[in-house]
Amino acid sequence: MALIVQKYGGTSVGSIERIKAVAERVARVRAGGDQVVVVVSAMAGETNRLFKLAAQLSDSPHPREADVLVATGEQVSAALLAIRLQALGYPTVSFLAHQLRLATDSRHGNAKIRSVEASRLIEALAAGHIAVVAGYQGVDPKGDITTLGRGASDLTAVALAAALKADACEIYTDVEGVFTADPNICPRARKLGRISYDEMMEMAGLGAKVLQLRSVELARRYNVPLVVRSSFSEAAGTWVGQEDKSMEEVMVSGVTLDQNQSKITIAGVADRPGLAARIFGPIAEAGMVVDMIIQNASADGRTDLTFTVGRDDLRGALELCRLMAAEISAAGVRHEEQVAKVSIVGLGMRTHAGVAARMFRVLADEGINIQMIATSEIKISVVVNAKYGELAMRALHDALLGKGSNATSAESV
């Protein structure tokens, strides 16, 4: 008998018919003798509907109250799925965050989980019940409802799997697993059979939306085996876990593309110690995330400082940069609203030399100029002109992942 945590996303419970299908799937697992905890998202579209109601009442809805509002989406899904499972003859109880003491800090809209009390879940499972948990929500020290950020029902599932020491945490979504690249852009993208936590974290951080970065981090910390699979098919999905020897034999596991980046250059800055801190300190304080940074040393003691930020933060970052440019007597501030960040990820890079060189060669062969480069142990990212983003991704995928890997082809699944 295994203990399985399953998480179903918004499209998976997006209609009455879909909820019935999910119930059938859960019921089959339970009928097979396993214990099941199900975490659900709000029905697709519901969270947006609620935010739109709030937007009609306030330009900036109070965060505490916005959380009270949108948390109802998951509550409705949990109750409906429990009602269906009961109707199928499976004793089921639903739980909200405050009933499980899913404790978070008080940062409404983006709260961090502090602890989970598994006792009520363990009781319910021991009594032979299926437990259905409303995802995405928590409760702060005052007893107020918090939410964990968009897409954070994954996080709820992983946290519960960790607390329950579950045998697996299955993340059900509308795609069949983790792919070597976005199949909408790379027709030859293939589903990965297995991938390590580290690679998955890089890919999630780089814009592959199948799993939320924080969820993978948490899964790695507590060694929770994740399975990403589709609730619309019986295909096996992708297993995400600790790396093993065989994984290192694969040089590149995936190619990602992030088209949501802007580039800012502060030109003609006096090249002296402490300047980067002076520039990036206020930006960090304003809660904006700077991604890649390069600095070109120059002969005359002045330098250009270039960095990328998310496009949502462009306007705010520009304002700060212009203020600072004046203060530090820089020559000026330039920006490009949209650039493309293309990355390759793979454990094998640690041991295979020459991956970067091959990457740059592929791009050169396509005539694509590289604007910025950043590397980590298992990742190389380049920034290119936005219009070449998809071409770069396809070219890199087909050159580095085109033949032989642990993935099955997208068309065959």
Add this chain to the structure above:
Amino acid sequence: MALIVQKYGGTSVGSIERIKAVAERVARVRAGGDQVVVVVSAMAGETNRLFKLAAQLSDSPHPREADVLVATGEQVSAALLAIRLQALGYPTVSFLAHQLRLATDSRHGNAKIRSVEASRLIEALAAGHIAVVAGYQGVDPKGDITTLGRGASDLTAVALAAALKADACEIYTDVEGVFTADPNICPRARKLGRISYDEMMEMAGLGAKVLQLRSVELARRYNVPLVVRSSFSEAAGTWVGQEDKSMEEVMVSGVTLDQNQSKITIAGVADRPGLAARIFGPIAEAGMVVDMIIQNASADGRTDLTFTVGRDDLRGALELCRLMAAEISAAGVRHEEQVAKVSIVGLGMRTHAGVAARMFRVLADEGINIQMIATSEIKISVVVNAKYGELAMRALHDALLGKGSNATSAESV
């Protein structure tokens, strides 16, 4: 500085525009210096929408989970109103039942309130906040969500007003107060300025839908002054409180009509002790409420037993009666699916003789036959043929309430 509890029903918060209007009204009271606790129902139609979703998943949705589902309706209203009040510049916090420890028993769908902890509300008010509370819901000893029954947001408001020793509990609805009769049936119906708890309870029990019976009972027990008024106008509404001398001078305060009653007769029953208990015991056990009962003693030692039940219970009651009729060798069971119960209510009946005689005379003058009669200290009810119900109501209203009373005419408000 007064402490006011205001309750807004489903039509009062039925749209974004209506929520804005309610927020303006609440804000005006707060701006005047009073402390305000607002209790809200679900937006009109929302509870039915949720029940319909559940009905698509189960023929008899599990009561615990149905409560988790429908409680979201009030949660959404509370959050939206709080968001609007914040946007208007009034510090506001919303509360759900579990946050106020609004403790109930575990009878899901129809739970009874056991206690309320006012401390969080008192804190919020002391801090200068407006408190918005989701009505209709409670929390049972296990920490599970319960609901208090249809229309029970009134009950939440009265319970909070009692716990807070509020100066008034204002019930906002889509009518302007308590009327001497249903204005849709009696064009000459007038709004009452004041009415006693006892009269209001009789009228609520008799089908006047403006206030829920349990709420008036609770208000009387804790001496909470109620005001029933419209959220769509500035009219003064009806005050419901302890009786005073002036109220007794009014002989009849209102006329009610309940067309939702059925009549059952068990004919030819042996007239011996214990028979009524034998017949009505099983009906009560099945949760059906028997209203009026009459028994005609007869010369030959056999009797006819006639009683009324709500039409929803007719089928079930008939089945039980047929079983029992066979057991006790009664001659047979007859029924009438729809009868009309017309009642007059007034404190003055205690001291004014001859009201019953006047009532019977009015009906006789209209040629309406009386099938059953029941009286209490401040009420007289008669059952008549369903087709004469509205006529009987109009005739009684105009004869007994036509001239001079403490009411203002419906047309003038």
